Amino acid sequence: MNKYLIILTITILLSTAAPHAGQQSGMTFNGSMYTDLGLLHTVHSSSKDEADFAGMSLFSLNPKNANRTFGKVECLFDVIVPYGRTITRYVPEIDDSSDADQSLPDYYKIFSFGKTPVLFDLRKLYLSVYLPFADITMGRQIVNFGKGFVFSPIDVFSSVELYDINFRRRGSDIVDILVPFSAMAGIDLICEMPFLDESCSVAAKIYATLFDFDFSAVGIFRNNDKESDFENETVFGLTFKGDAAVGIYGEAVGHYINESKDLSFEGMLGADYSIKDRWYFICEYLYKQHDWTQSIWGEHNIFGSARFRINDITNISASIIYDFEKESTLGIAQFYYNILQNVNTIIYLQGSEAAGGKYLLYSARVEVKF
């Protein structure tokens, strides 16, 4: 983690220096801050329900160079201060109880105020160089290979954070080489860093727009290390997005286990639609043939989302994810109000029911963007 902080510091120092006359130079800084305050209601079937204070404050900063003619340096990091029960989501070792979420990625603990940790999360830090024939990007970045909003079996490099109400994605440490063929077609080559690591994966995506549809073909070789539960595999897939009365998109993905020569299939089909510029709907269905693919989903899964725009500054929305095999549900209902320019309030109810338990989070967020 220290090496990232050093790179970040050097990058900011270099980029803010040497402004060119008459040309936009230096760094631009954008970001956001929000505070969530809520009540976590844990439902127990055999004992009394629990209600605990839960919340967090998050400061997010996104510096990048202003003049991007020849390249780009971008960083995005979060400083997180979780409160109450939310602490156990971010720092599971504080609480060894079964409901502590062990699946969350590691965050760097900067320091603690008593039991309250202050965490650092480096979401992006990359350098792009724009050459006449290719764009080369190195570092932590988000790779969007797929078309799905929540279910995207082809997106093996950047997973969706399901418990984030905005469904943000996590970055991967990779080198990406984009070679364009035309304005609407090209090839994207990806290699995970470090290159010589046993778990290094490589991927290629060819994309093009044909007949007003976006198409892409993807091939990925996942070289899992010896300690991993999964064997080496080759992933290949096709994606599309276009319009046929409703907006439709999909992904068809094959997984081929190199040692056992097993082949399995994952497929996602999605649709979006709007009515009278007020109602917006998204639905996705994910089918997964075998358990051994590295996705968390069961055999049949659905995602549905509806949003009603009251006016340009107010809307209400709800979304649900249901896994038929595990009979698990994750749902969010939100009321959004843009109270002032760049200031939002969101009142939300998030609920989850799975084998591990059932909880409801009643929460309110105030967010400022700058």
Added chain:
Amino acid sequence: MKMDLYLLFMVLTSSIAKNFAQTGEDILTKMDINRDYKTISYVGVMSIYVKDNVRVKNLKSEALNGAETKALVEFTNPEDEGTRFLMLGKNLWIYFPAEEDVVKISGHMLKEGMMGSDVSYEDALESDALSEKYTITLSNEEKLNDRQCYVIVLEAKVKDVPYFKRKMWVDTKTFVALKEEMYAKSGKLLKVANVLETREIGGRNFPVKVEMVNTLRKDSKTVFEMKDVVFDKQMDEEKFSMRYLRR
């Protein structure tokens, strides 16, 4: 004598111009002269009004008029910073910088308000070839805000149009459409666009401030203002690509 000749010339030319602009098609052709440019770049300010609230979005835009229209719009206000739109002919993509995600906006979603405004993606995508899609008739002449206007009515002759009927008030001197009403097939008024300010830029009369009212939305309007408008600036065509969208 010199003055008399000048007056005669003025009378003749104005009467020729008036006689020439007898049909709706002719008026539309004259309107197109104002829009006859190879490239345009500007800095835009989009003010969205909801009752007494106003939300301002800043953007910069570059467009290229060729066999197909190409445009790149980038939002610069804090809330939407780095969000980009790429238009290549009838295709439209949005780039969301936080998620490094490029999303294609498909058919029905084009009817949505662009970034929450009263201007739909479909409005922004529309090409200038109205005569290919609409039957144009000159209805009458009337005054609008003390300016003499031709009133032309456009009725769709193809199915693939965002509005079945359109009514335009075109300034008889500058041939700028000062007002436009857009109707559904049922005859319901959907949108009203009013030009609030025109400016002469590079020999053209160009609307630089337009108000759009979506009648389906209550207490809502969008005012779009263009600043630093430059025509026919040399542009790198590579900018209008999926590659550049991600930069």
